[in-house]
Amino acid sequence: MTENYRSLLATCRAELRLLGYAKGTAKLCGAGEMLRWLEERGLLDLAEVGKDDMAAYLAYLTTRPSATGGALSLYTVTGYLFSCKLLFDYAERHGLRGGSPLLGLELPTPPASTRKAVSRAVINKLYQAAAEDVRTTVLLHLLYGCGLRRMEVVDLNVGDVDHQNGLLYVRSGKGKKRRVIPLAARVAAGLKNYQKRERWRWVSGANSGALLLNDRGGRMLGNVISRRLAAVVKRAKVKEIITPHVLRHSVATHLITKGMDLERVRDFLGHDHLETTQIYTHVNAGDT
Incomplete structure (x- = not known):
């Protein structure tokens, strides 16, 4: 360039x-x-x-x-x-004359956003397909088990997981907001196993303390996260289209159908407004 x-x-x-x-x-x-x-x-x-x-x-x-x-x-x-x-x-x-060449151009408009979620049965298939891949299992724990956005997963560092108290800290989420996420027993055990017994396999001198590491020992970035998720979806042979945000929508829907208060789900997801969280009360995830 x-x-x-x-x-x-x-x-x-x-x-x-x-x-x-x-x-x-x-x-x-x-x-x-x-x-x-x-x-x-x-x-x-x-x-x-x-x-x-x-x-x-x-x-x-x-x-x-x-x-x-x-x-x-x-x-x-x-x-x-x-x-x-x-x-x-x-x-x-800053001085460009003539204005933006995008002005007056007919641009595509995406369909109205909908909240999509998958059933617990599909989530279980993903975990089964990832059973021999510890990093992909951790990825599922973070995207589904903790409801993190993809960029929040990228930004996680080793010190953001408090194993003693079973908590995960999002230091700078959407809008630079911080939140604390309580870890379910399965998620806590999976993260602890990865950090104590597996993460060393990918550590290199250049690594910056990132929680999820790529094959070269650097921070695992968003495009790699999406590719790993796409690969495990393919291995699981599920027909649904599953992205990191679909997993976030899914855990929110499952928590609400299990009876968790909307206020707690809002805090779990890091939403500003309860109205945003209420959308999940209308999401159909099939057999949740």
Whole structure:
């Protein structure tokens, strides 16, 4: 990437972090891909980019394969375009003339968000399929057993698990909120086994104390987490589409159907408002 585009991305990311955008949003992954795509076509300055160029980029996004094969989902495409919008808005605030080339472009709209959950039977199949893979089992404990968001899993460090008191600390969740999650016995035992007996296999001198480590000893990042989950879903031979957030929705639904108070579920998930948690009272997870 040219120095001009690298500098633009870096300064925009810094401003978004100062404004309080979520870490994943402030990374501007979609905008970074767009800049590389523009470079390949000889467009080395945002001032040269017009509406036709962005229409061509949108067409590219809707046809390029995803990391797991197949086309990008509509949610991913709209997420990439939102990232591009943030970059163009930043550039306009800092002197880009002519405005954003996204203005007036007909952009795709994803369907209304719905809360999807899977049954306990499906969750059990996932655990069975992960039985010989300790890191994937830990991943299920964190995404389902603790109801964590994917980025919260990425950010976890070894010191965030309090084995003595059976607690897990989310130091900086969505909106930079902190929360404390009580660990169920199965989850606590699984995390303790991983930390005491298994984690050393992937520790390297470069590791930063991250709880979940990749094969090279570094922090396991979001794309790796999604790939590992997709792999265990495939091994489990379940027909449902299961993402990290589906597991979060599932544990919330299961806790509510078991009779846990909405206020406690809200605190468990880290929601700001009880109304957000109440959505799960209407989720159908089949045989929960």
